[in-house]
Amino acid sequence: MDIFKGQSIAENVSSSKGFFHLTKSAIVTFILLFAYTVYKSLRLTCIRFYLIPPTMFRDTIKKGVNSSTGKISTKEIGIKKSSFRRRLLLATNSPLSYSTLPLNTNDDTDNSQSKYFNLKVIPNDRKNKESKDSFLMNIKPINVDDANRKRIFGFFHPHAYANGGGERVLWEAVMGTLTENDKNICVIYTFAVDNKMSVGSLLKNVNKSFGINFDNNLNKRICIIHLNDKLKWMLDPKSWKFATLIGQAIGSCWIMFTAWNQLVPDVWIDTQGWPFLYFWIWACLDLPIVSYVHYPLVSSDMLMTVKGIKWIYWWIMSKLYQFNEMFVNITLCNSTWTKENLLKIWNSLDQSALNVKILYPPCTLPRQDNIESVNDLPIDKVITLRDPIMVYLAQFRPEKRHGLLLNHFAKYVKSTNVKPYKLVLIGSTRTQQDSLYVDTLKKRVNELNLNNYVSFELNAPTALVEEYLNRAEIGLNCMWKEHFGISVVEYELHGMLPICHASAGPLADIVVPYDVKLNKVKDTTNIVTVSNEEKSGFFFKDESDPDFKSTAIVQTYPQLHEVLLQVTALSPDEKKRIRTNALLVAREKFGNDTFCKEWQHVLREIWSVETSRRELRGKVEALY
Template sequence: MLFTLCIVSAIAFLAMHREIRRAICQALGRHLLQRVAKRKADIYEKVGVVPKIARTVGFFHPYCNAGGGGERVLWTAVKSVQTDFPNVISLIYTGDLVSSEEALRRVKTTFEIDLDSSKVIFVPLKLRFLVSPAVWPRFTLLGQSLGSMVLGLEAICRFAPDIFIDTMGYAFTFVVVKAFLNIPVGAYVHYPTISSDMLKSLKEVSIVSKVKGAYWRWFAKIYSQAGRHADFVMTNSSWTQNHIASLWGKDINLSVVFPPCNTSELDKVDILRPRESSLLYLAQYRPEKNHKDLLHSFAFYIQQHPESPAKLLLVGSARNETDLKLVESLKGLAQKLKVIERVEFIVDAPWPKVVEYLGTCSIGVNYMWNEHFGIGVVEYMAAGLIPVVNNSGGPKFDIVIPWIGKPTGFHASTVAEYAEAFQKALTLSTQEQQEMRVNARSACARFGEHVFMRDFGDVFAKLLREVYAKD
């Protein structure tokens, strides 16, 4: 019913004459900006910023209180704005209906980010359910995209900003913001909603698969059109950038801004002390993390080198009962592969315990195909582990790359290649190990919080200049 209503409403609006649609949008946009002008002036006076140059930036992040890597990006971006642009007020469009004090307290405890609360305004969104996949059991991509447009309209109706930045990947909001407000739009993209890899992976052998393929290609086309409404786009990795460029066009203002990785605690780990012959895999217990293939690789390695004392530690969080069932199935597989005595399963370990593992294991493993970035790999390298990563995505193109002409780890794709990489990493001489650990840690400087703030600030300055140019 909801999907049908959204489709009918969209068709009815699009059926109007183009000039009529434009006139309606512009009239509503002017009303929204006029309505919020007095509110902005009161805020500027209360906070003590310079009214003539003061502006508001709206961060569209419906799940701002989740506490994950995407939220670290959001709050570090807000910190960048507060640090370099003191006359800018940050609006947070969110469906997390908690008090601002509670939300900022969690930012402090989770990310160790201190913010000026007087320059952060939370704008509550009541229609967040429209972007939940549970609401759209069929045609999920399209449903969530239409839902995000409605949610984006709610956001600007509640508080029209001077700059709009999406940090969660809702590209269809750009269309709404441009149509009604025609203000500068920025985006930080963690991964594309649909990618060329998804399109290539679909084998169109049946009627159903052919229909699905046509649907995906059509969606990719409208997703591309929506994305082109952004003025400046930041991506978290070369892999994401390449996919966005292929979808949205190479003529858009596109730049890689690596996500902020807080490795200050890991930098204190002594990377030159002897390590246990253990492999560590930090990853949530989800199917796409490929724990099963890792167990097969480890079993193959042990089969080839039974004299090895190596052990495998699987450390990750479990979100729900489904994830816990996956853990049990992995234990069964380890038993079947006859490596259960060498594998340890750790669920929801506290961070201090994770740091302990990072300080004692020798090898850090990444097994996910086409991971868009790979913060866990950065943590391996900062703590002095030698990374063995999948030969794809961010780990291949951005993280485990030569540093000053010297290797920082190993790449692998197949079960046999991983087993071979484990053997190479574990049999390096002491000097070779130490050199690679030092190189890997040095390479992590590219992913520091200060680097993100600098690069994000450069893009934000361009958005701000566009605002001033229009005034």
């Protein structure tokens, strides 16, 4: 029997198309429903696995409390170590003692030993009946709206032991978190610099490098989770000869999962820049995420400078970057340039839905023993008569463009009508490649006959850097599109006159005009249109700039040697006025107090998100 008898060909085709359309819609609907079911199941499974301990967990912990060693049975913990450690941290008055690093460094310290990762109840939590009862009472779950609920903020910063600007942001953020609320606990996920590193040596280095001192009441609410040092190579760009970002992305995800096995926090804070984790954090655990961005992983400038396969590769990475950003609750940028470039990369996202803010990093040098901080001095004690010295404070790397500075400094020396200033290059050499770079610079100094005018200070101690910043009159920054420019802020805070390349952070955020009538930073970034009374520094452009020909305002800025001649010819009163403006700008915008205040505002905002999300979970999941 012909079921299509009496129908035209057109009718048959139309029916087929309709059937195909319905089938396609059904398939898409099925796939979406299946994906949603998998996602909900994955999240529920992960939350229960990582956050909720076994039913008899109190009995297991009680055995440890009543034992002479405090050890908790590894067999009874099984694969639920993260959930057990959460209960211990939330119950104790000293989360520090539950770190997976040794508390102090001794001759026989080896932080890779498994004993530091095993769980046990510390002596203070089991020293007498009162402490035991209190501890066992506090390991119980607590209602979401209970005012006594403690908060675990997890800082993912695998190189927390380093001494760079990113680490300064980390530890100032930790300090701000601890002082914001005495219920706050800070967990830092980090590798160790070597197998001797302990909690004590780490915090001692923080104090030495950044002048941040956690007293006993604060440091006991810090917990260090030691990441497996055997996985360090996964984040090292040298380990990936091809597709470096993809390799690091996979590596960072693997390291994150190992971190979860030790402890899962309530809020995830990324202060180093590992954005490919964000989707998994959201999908698996539904944790609120704060991301502090020091520089974009992929920028629009980067896409403009590559072609062919490289462009395709970077474009794909930019889309993955964009995708992961959708799951961040608060994105903090260190400068206007960083924020603008992130928004360019994320241009296809709903801009109104993105919570992107600028939070300038803390920029003051650490307080030295018996030396009063420049932040505490009256203005007239900072703006003092200076030696005829120019300082360039920067790591010795090609992108800092020391060679450009030397070439223009030589032109300045030949052209000036007075005794030339001295130039001091201060910076660190981290690798052999950096040392070779310094050798080429010294060779160039010799070729330009500048040996009497240029000196190098390699890996200078903080006290010597401080001495130069208090003596020198001019501070230089030659990098093209410096994302922020923390050294420029240090110049300003020390009463120096800054000369910078006209781009990115220095132009948009740091060397901005000061309104002397209103006594506040002026709301503009175009220094060229500012009166001499409001200037806080000078800018230059150079023909070697990658965007030199495409910059519309390039003719507005002189070359570096011309600026050097102009600035050194200023009268003492003119220099004093500009230096004072620069100091006032820095104190208003970049002090540690400013960072701490803004950071604590972010904490309150993200904790509100955490509370709202927790309330939407199941009854049991919300408690844990």
